[in-house]
Amino acid sequence: MAGQDRPELVAAPDETALEAAFQARVDAETRIEPRDWMPEKYRRFMIRQISQHAHSEYVGMLPEGNWITRAPTLRRKAALLAKIQDEAGHAAYLYSAAETLGTTRDQTLEDLHSGKAKYSSIFNYPVLTWADIGTIGWLVDGAAIVNQVALCRTSYGPYARAMVRICKEESFHQRQGFEIMTTLAHGAPEQKEMAQDALNRWWWPALMMFGPHDADSPNSEIAFKWKVKRQSNDELRQRFVDMTIPQADFLGLSVPDPDLTWNETTGHYDFGPIDWDEFWRVVKGDGLCNRDRLDARRSAHEDGAWVREAAMAHAEKKRAAKQNVA
Amino acid sequence: MTTAKEWPLWEVFIRSRDGLHHKHAGSLHAPDAELAIQNARDLYTRRSEGVSSWVIPSADIVASEPADKESLFDPAASKVYRHPTFYTIPDEVTNI
Numbered sequence A: 001m002a003g004q005d006r007p008e009l010v011a012a013p014d015e016t017a018l019e020a021a022f023q024a025r026v027d028a029e030t031r032i033e034p035r036d037w038m039p040e041k042y043r044r045f046m047i048r049q050i051s052q053h054a055h056s057e058y059v060g061m062l063p064e065g066n067w068i069t070r071a072p073t074l075r076r077k078a079a080l081l082a083k084i085q086d087e088a089g090h091a092a093y094l095y096s097a098a099e100t101l102g103t104t105r106d107q108t109l110e111d112l113h114s115g116k117a118k119y120s121s122i123f124n125y126p127v128l129t130w131a132d133i134g135t136i137g138w139l140v141d142g143a144a145i146v147n148q149v150a151l152c153r154t155s156y157g158p159y160a161r162a163m164v165r166i167c168k169e170e171s172f173h174q175r176q177g178f179e180i181m182t183t184l185a186h187g188a189p190e191q192k193e194m195a196q197d198a199l200n201r202w203w204w205p206a207l208m209m210f211g212p213h214d215a216d217s218p219n220s221e222i223a224f225k226w227k228v229k230r231q232s233n234d235e236l237r238q239r240f241v242d243m244t245i246p247q248a249d250f251l252g253l254s255v256p257d258p259d260l261t262w263n264e265t266t267g268h269y270d271f272g273p274i275d276w277d278e279f280w281r282v283v284k285g286d287g288l289c290n291r292d293r294l295d296a297r298r299s300a301h302e303d304g305a306w307v308r309e310a311a312m313a314h315a316e317k318k319r320a321a322k323q324n325v326a
Numbered sequence B: 001m002t003t004a005k006e007w008p009l010w011e012v013f014i015r016s017r018d019g020l021h022h023k024h025a026g027s028l029h030a031p032d033a034e035l036a037i038q039n040a041r042d043l044y045t046r047r048s049e050g051v052s053s054w055v056i057p058s059a060d061i062v063a064s065e066p067a068d069k070e071s072l073f074d075p076a077a078s079k080v081y082r083h084p085t086f087y088t089i090p091d092e093v094t095n096i
Helices: A015-027 A040-065 A074-099 A105-113 A130-151 A157-185 A189-208 A220-225 A233-251 A276-286 A290-303 A305-325 B033-044 B066-078
Strands: A261-263 A268-270 B009-015 B022-029 B052-057
Touching (some): A040 A074, A040 A130, A040 A157, A040 A220, A040 A290, A074 A105, A074 A157, A074 B022, A074 B033, A130 A157, A130 A189, A157 A189, A157 B022, A189 A233, A189 A276, A276 A290, A290 A305, B009 B033, B022 B033, B022 B052, B033 B052
Antiparallel strands (some): B009 B022, B009 B052
16 A cells, blocks of 8 residues: 555564565465565566556557547547546556555666566557557557556455556556547548558557467566466467457458458367567667657656646645644 | 755545545655645546545644554454344335
8 A cells, every 4th residue: 555565574584474475365366565565586577577567558659649639539539538537547557556565656766767667569569540549548548558457466465455556547548549540431432541550550460469378488587476467478468369350340451461261160260470570679779769758758757847846845834834823 | 975854754535526534645755834735636636536635744643643543443343233233123124
C-alpha cells in the first residue's frame, strides 16, 4: 500500500525456511502483500516487471499525443484525449505498485531516462496516419488486454489490483480503435487502403508484444514458479491471433502473413515466423523511434522540474505559516 | 535528474456513493493535501467512481505487523459461536 512499507530484508539464519513458507503461500494462491516477507529475488523481479509495465503505459502516450490536434472529429478527439489520460493514470497505478516494493518514483523514472529500464518496443514504431491510431487501439491495446487479463491473478497483490483496474478501463481503448478501423474500412477506397497499410505495418510488431518464444524466454520459468505469470508468451500470442483474425475478416482487411491458415485439427490459426532479429534490434535501442521517445520523455521531465519544485516550495511555505499561527 | 525532494506519497480513499464507506483506492504523489485531492479526482474518479474522497499522508498510516497476523486474527477462527448459524433452531420456528 504505502511507500514506507518496504519489506524487511530479514537476514535470518533460516532463509530457506522462510523461502519455503513463501512458496507455500504462492502455491496456495494467497496473494503476497507489501509488508510480507519475500525473497529478495522476487522483490527485484517484481520491481523490474512492474516498472517496465509502468514505463510502457507512460511512453505509450507519446506516439498518440501527436494526433490529438489532428483527430478528424470532435468525437474522435475526445476519445483520444480520454485514452491518453488513461495511459497516464495506468502508469501512475503501476508506479505506485512498484513503490510498495521499496523503490522511489524518482529512481524508477531515472532508470527509464538513463535507458537502464526498458518499455514495450511497440512504442518505438512511428504513427504515420490516422489509421495508425485506429490500429493501435485495436491491436496494441488488444494485445495489452490479453497480457493484462492474464496478470489480474498475478501473485503480488498491489500489481494484481492495478491490473484489474487497468483491464476495466482499457476495454474502451480497443473498442474506439476498432470503431475507427470500421469507419475507414467501410469508407472511401483511399480510406480502406490507409487502414490496410496501417495493419500491414502494425501486425508483426503487435505479435512481438507477447515477447520471445517460450524456449527463448529466460525469465519464464521463475515467473511461473512464483505465479507472476500463468500463461506462456506463445499461448497468449495464439489467443490474440485467434481473437483478431475474425475481426480483420469483418473489416475486409488481411494481415500481412502468407502462411496464415485455419488449422482444423488444433482449432487455432497457424501463422508464419516472427522476425526476431527485428524484435531484438528494437529492444536494444535501434527501432525507428527509440531516441525520439526517450528524448521526449526526458525533456518533459526536465522542463517540468521547476513546476514540481515550485509546488513543493509553496506547500512547505504554507505548512510553515500554519505552524507559526498555531 | 532533479535533485529536488520527491513529492510525498498519499493514500486515497473514495466513497463510491452516499451511504457507503470510503474505500482504499490507491496512492499518489502530491506536494500538499489540496493537490492530493485534485490529483485523486483525476487519477481515481475519471469514470464517476466517487462522490467523496479522503487523502492521508502514507507516512501517517499505522499498520499491523504481518508477523502479528496469527496472534491478532487467528483467535476469532475458533469462535464459531459468534455466528448465528452456530445455533440450532427447530424448523417450525420462523422469523428468527
